[in-house]
Amino acid sequence: MSNYKVANIEPAHLGAGIEAAPDACITPAIAPAVTRLARYCGQYWALTKPRVTMLTVFCAVIGSLLATEGLPGWGVLVCSAAGIWMLAGAAFAVNCLLEARIDARMARTARRATASGTLGPLQTVLFSLALGGAGAALLYWRVNPLTMWLTLATFVGYAFIYTLLLKPNTPQNIVIGGFAGAMPPALGWAAVAGDVPMQAWLLVLIIFLWTPPHFWALAMYRREEYARSGLPMLPVTHGMAHTGQQVWRYSIALAAGTALPWVVGMSGLLYLAAAVALNAVFLRYGWLVHKRYSDQIARKSFAWSIMYLALLFAALLVDHYVMG
Numbered sequence: 001m002s003n004y005k006v007a008n009i010e011p012a013h014l015g016a017g018i019e020a021a022p023d024a025c026i027t028p029a030i031a032p033a034v035t036r037l038a039r040y041c042g043q044y045w046a047l048t049k050p051r052v053t054m055l056t057v058f059c060a061v062i063g064s065l066l067a068t069e070g071l072p073g074w075g076v077l078v079c080s081a082a083g084i085w086m087l088a089g090a091a092f093a094v095n096c097l098l099e100a101r102i103d104a105r106m107a108r109t110a111r112r113a114t115a116s117g118t119l120g121p122l123q124t125v126l127f128s129l130a131l132g133g134a135g136a137a138l139l140y141w142r143v144n145p146l147t148m149w150l151t152l153a154t155f156v157g158y159a160f161i162y163t164l165l166l167k168p169n170t171p172q173n174i175v176i177g178g179f180a181g182a183m184p185p186a187l188g189w190a191a192v193a194g195d196v197p198m199q200a201w202l203l204v205l206i207i208f209l210w211t212p213p214h215f216w217a218l219a220m221y222r223r224e225e226y227a228r229s230g231l232p233m234l235p236v237t238h239g240m241a242h243t244g245q246q247v248w249r250y251s252i253a254l255a256a257g258t259a260l261p262w263v264v265g266m267s268g269l270l271y272l273a274a275a276v277a278l279n280a281v282f283l284r285y286g287w288l289v290h291k292r293y294s295d296q297i298a299r300k301s302f303a304w305s306i307m308y309l310a311l312l313f314a315a316l317l318v319d320h321y322v323m324g
Helices: 011-047 050-066 074-098 100-104 121-142 145-166 184-193 198-221 223-229 239-257 269-291 295-322
Strands: none
Touching: 011 074, 011 121, 050 074, 050 184, 050 198, 050 295, 074 100, 074 121, 074 145, 074 184, 121 145, 145 184, 184 198, 198 223, 198 239, 198 269, 198 295, 239 269, 269 295
């Protein structure tokens, strides 16, 4: 208040002085608080791993749309996507908390709020409980109990079984734990159809086969960071040549798996043509990682794998509505 110069305000201008005071003093006082709030919101947002969560929700929405011949109700579609996003974000927040010490040793993750200590365990737990609880309630009351229980099981599988048991103890962590990450299409399908038929599990299988070559490409060019972290990632425990061979083998298995929707009559020739074209590029990267490895090739392979999955599921959707 010492900055106010009320004594210098002439009586004729007293009203103007009073109006000017908030702009002069209150705004500078509020600005730091607004900046801090925006920074904390950004840190909480980062805990949900937005890019991964976005791909999760995208695959779930594709599952919802493929579950019916027409368009599902917008209420169910929006509520299921929001609830799955909330529980996925809560799972990722728990993952960040449980791996805070490991993340602090890796350049890619050292700036996460849990790794840097900006957000403490209590703040992270409360955030995860609030976000996950809201998501579970939304799925139970506005979608159906099956979707809620399946999504909650996926939350437990990723946040605890994968993070606590598999990831620090076996180089096959991404294979075994990949089942939890592959579940979104089944969740979306259950939201609309109320069950999870064989067609939904084929979508889960595709993501399950996609996960190892996708993640191991990342682990290969980040091998030094994973070595420092102490995690038994395949390039660290079994070497680069063995990991490259596994990338190639899973790429072949993935190409075969993506043909199954056409084999069982779930999709038509439009999807099959798209799958063949996308797999041609994916297999080329898998072969290069296996036989002509470089960090640049692995980075490109990882980036393409994300685009690949999005385009493959988009092709399924277009085929469903155009050819169906």
